[in-house]
Amino acid sequence: MTLASLKVRVPASTANLGPGFDALGLALGLHDVIELWETGSGLRVEVVDAGADGVEDVPTDETHLVVRAIRRACEHLGRPLPGLHLRCLNAIPHARGLGSSAAAVVAGIAAGYALAAKPVDAGALQLAAEFEGHADNAAASLFGGLVIAWCEGGRFHAERLEPHPGLRPVVAVPGVRSATAQTRGLLPPQVPHADAAFCAGRAALAVHALTHDPSLLLPATEDRLHQDYRAPAYPRSAQLVHDLRKAGIAAAISGAGPSVLALTTDGIMPAAVDVEGFEVTELSVDVAGVQVTTR
Known part of the structure; x- marks a missing residue:
């Protein structure tokens, strides 16, 4: 199997937008960047503060959110994953309401899909939203623009809309x-x-x-x-x-x-x-x- 090298760029998001609690999300032009290399074995995670604060308490082992999301996506898609080297350039502030956790999950899910040579689909949203229990931030980071998110029968859904260009x-x-x-x-x-x-x-x-x-x-x-x-x-x-x-x-x-x-x-x-x-x-x-x- 050819070892892959990927770069993932994922936007921050703002959710609720006032009255749209757990339903409305908007992607913002502030991005985390994940560089990924497959390796023969093992795991190496580097975390770089590219404008976000608080990266000193981000784990660099299997519990890292991007790692967990990559492995979850690869497991879902049946794609073996021998080893990883990740370099995470964090610009989205942590624990500030700008979707940093959702962005990390979406980056990992998207990377997993890319490793499996699969296009991002509704299943990717389901996997991402399961990490947080709601889909507004995840859908915005995944699809961009304005999203309306909902859950029905345990399945997460989102509809992407084009935001007004004057915003x-x-x-x-x-x-x-x-x-x-x-x-x-x-x-x-x-x-x-x-x-x-x-x-x-x-x-x-x-x-x-x-x-x-x-x-x-x-x-x-x-x-x-x-x-x-x-x-x-x-x-x-x-x-x-x-x-x-x-x-x-x-x-x-x-x-x-x-x-x-x-x-x-x-x-x-x-x-x-x-x-x-x-x-x-x-x-x-x-x-x-x-x-x-x-x-």
Whole structure:
């Protein structure tokens, strides 16, 4: 068997986009890059900080998320894997609500498919989403653009939509981290019917605003399902969302937080809004999704 050499480029993602809890995702122009070489045996993992912080606590053994995803994909596809050398250039901040875990999983799944000479398909999404229990981030990193994700009978699905070309997302990333498991624990088991109905309408409007009419982004990103309940976990981020929205900017917590997503059409944050303690960056929308090249 010829030993393979691959390069995988995978985008960050932002999920929920306000009211679309566990359903809406958007791929962002911030990328991790994985270089992979098959070897005769063994495992070697190098982790390089290419802008992401916190890589010092990333494992370099079989428990590394990319390694686990590669092996899971190869197992699924029946492709033997004798040994690996990985070099991971991490640019997506960890535990900040920008889909770093989903990106790692998607990179591994895509690499496994490439090693098996198979095109990425619905099965790849299923494998990736099983790692996290929801498909919004994984689908965005896998397919790029805007995604609507859902689960039916234990099977994960996603529909990719073309985002409006005028979208210019800005992310504000704080120095503190957040854990998805912790923030999910703050959510109540039930919400008022009126809040559920409100968010159903806003999520539908968000799809229209993100694909056809960005002038509606402010009302379309209003949420009553999760952000207020999670606010105690990141009060400074919650305050920034409030201040931006008061200034007319369609802002929301990115994923499980604590990063803040501002959906603008000009890439500009209001000068009057205090962003001290946040690293503010304009990002493009990634429309390509994960890319694998053979070397």
